[in-house]
Amino acid sequence: MPSQPQGTGHHTPVDTAGKSPTPHKQTDVLPSGAPITEKPEEPYYVTMYSPGTVYVSMDMSDIVPPEVRPKPVVPAKPPHVGAPSPSSPYPPQGLGAGTGGSSGGSTLLGYIGIDTIIEQMRKKTMKTGFDFNIMVVGHSGLGKSTLLNTLFKSQVSRRSAGWARDEKIPKTVEIKAVSHFIEEGGVKMKLTVVDTPGFGDQINNDNCWEPIGKYINEQYEKFLKEEVNITRKKRIPDTRVHCCLYFISPTGHSLRQLDIEFMKHLSHSVNIIPIIAKADTMTIEERQDFKQRVRKELEMGGIEYYPQKEFDEDMEDKSDNDKIRESMPLAVVGSDKEYQVNGKRVLGRKTAWGVVEVENPNHCEFAQLRDFLIRSHLQDLKEVTHNIHYETYRAKRLHGNGGLHPVSTNDTQESNL
Numbered sequence: 001m002p003s004q005p006q007g008t009g010h011h012t013p014v015d016t017a018g019k020s021p022t023p024h025k026q027t028d029v030l031p032s033g034a035p036i037t038e039k040p041e042e043p044y045y046v047t048m049y050s051p052g053t054v055y056v057s058m059d060m061s062d063i064v065p066p067e068v069r070p071k072p073v074v075p076a077k078p079p080h081v082g083a084p085s086p087s088s089p090y091p092p093q094g095l096g097a098g099t100g101g102s103s104g105g106s107t108l109l110g111y112i113g114i115d116t117i118i119e120q121m122r123k124k125t126m127k128t129g130f131d132f133n134i135m136v137v138g139h140s141g142l143g144k145s146t147l148l149n150t151l152f153k154s155q156v157s158r159r160s161a162g163w164a165r166d167e168k169i170p171k172t173v174e175i176k177a178v179s180h181f182i183e184e185g186g187v188k189m190k191l192t193v194v195d196t197p198g199f200g201d202q203i204n205n206d207n208c209w210e211p212i213g214k215y216i217n218e219q220y221e222k223f224l225k226e227e228v229n230i231t232r233k234k235r236i237p238d239t240r241v242h243c244c245l246y247f248i249s250p251t252g253h254s255l256r257q258l259d260i261e262f263m264k265h266l267s268h269s270v271n272i273i274p275i276i277a278k279a280d281t282m283t284i285e286e287r288q289d290f291k292q293r294v295r296k297e298l299e300m301g302g303i304e305y306y307p308q309k310e311f312d313e314d315m316e317d318k319s320d321n322d323k324i325r326e327s328m329p330l331a332v333v334g335s336d337k338e339y340q341v342n343g344k345r346v347l348g349r350k351t352a353w354g355v356v357e358v359e360n361p362n363h364c365e366f367a368q369l370r371d372f373l374i375r376s377h378l379q380d381l382k383e384v385t386h387n388i389h390y391e392t393y394r395a396k397r398l399h400g401n402g403g404l405h406p407v408s409t410n411d412t413q414e415s416n417l
């Protein structure tokens with residue numbers, strides 16, 4: 001496993017580009033009220049790791065040793081911090097400028113305004129937007145395409161294949177990445193979903209992970225090529241897969257050899273999140289037993305999945321992630337059909353004995369998966385992709401290439417394992 005490169009984790013990237021994206025066309029509205037827009041012909045790219053990124057160290061003791069620190073010079077923190085105006089009575093202060101004293105935000109330095117960095121970053125990010133690339137992989141018919149639609153409460157997978165709303169989702173036959181523009185609460189996101197054909201259908205299923213591994217590495221290669229270009233784009237288009245949802249068949253027995261092979265081969269190239277598909281086909285007890293067995297098998301096989309223990313940054317991180325790891329693999333149900341339950345419209349699967357509600361935590365763990373993926377770990381998934389998986393690929397690639405020479409397109413490495 002690669003060691004975490006220096007300078008990661010404790011630094012906060014600040015995008016210096018800050019250019020507004022081109023306006024986009026609105027085509028649909030999510031049930032949650034978030035409009036979805038699609039504009040494949042003129043993609044807008046956002047990356048948190050663009051060239052020109054400045055890393056801001058938050059620890060002032062790095063900058064000024066205590067013995068040479070000047071006396072506090074700045075007045076106490078003004079009452080309306082966050083949006084300094086040109087007419088502000090508190091002009092920007094450099095360390096060591098002027099004289100005088102105060103007992104402001106810091107007893108030593110007075111108020112400098114460091115806490116406004118967060119607001120500045122928020123504004124930039126609101127302008128530039130986010131991108132997130134998610135892939136689904138697993139045996140055929142496990143509900144991969146369906147879950148993509150469920151996750152983003154939209155017809156993302158259907159749209160990608162060009163189906164109408166009421167048609168049955170067809171079998172996926174090729175790796176297909178489609179981008180969508182989602183806006184919620186003023187925050188823009190370019191979401192790319194990568195749907196893959198189910199594997200396990202072939203007579204010989206050996207190496208069926210290869211096309212997926214190749215796709216993942218091709219995205220790293222594209223990014224690397226942009227990085228080593230003499231004239232670089234202001235923002236490198238980021239098509240790297242930030243998260244791979246791996247669907248496990250709800251057999252109740254054990255993992256298939258294919259599952260183990262896939263995860264073993266790709267867990268060092270991409271963030272794999274194993275999930276149990278079609279959880280509505282198991283009883284609560286079967287589900288718990290199966291989850292436990294799968295965890296044990298993954299451990300015995302030495303298979304790392306996200307969130308990887310070795311990348312926990314501190315005790316708080318560890319304790320949060322331990323809880324997640326203990327509940328893995330989450331058992332989910334997917335559906336893009338809505339039903340009326342207790343006067344509310346919910347996504348669910350209608351059976352003869354009632355509706356299995358996708359977002360009801362008593363029915364399955366879909367809501368937990370969604371919260372984990374989007375509401376708590378989205379940024380971390382991107383950071384681990386960039387700082388660990390991409391870095392490993394990049395180091396091997398450049399090393400193998402004898403230094404920082406531009407690399408040829410046809411020269412993508414098969415694997416960065």
Ligand SMILES: Nc1nc2c(ncn2[C@@H]2O[C@H](COP(=O)(O)OP(=O)(O)OP(=O)(O)O)[C@@H](O)[C@H]2O)c(=O)[nH]1
Pocket residue numbers: 138139140141142143144145146147169170171172173196197198199277278279280281332333334335349
């Ligand atoms: N019981 C149950 N059925 C599901 C669930 N999710 C999807 N299905 C059904 O399973 C069938 C296959 O769903 P897809 O989403 O096409 O599966 P897939 O994994 O994309 O299949 P491939 O494209 O062939 O790899 C459809 O009939 C879905 O309605 C689920 O959570 N529970």
Ligand SMILES: [Mg+2]
Pocket residue numbers: 144145146170171172195196197198
């Ligand atoms: Mg499919």
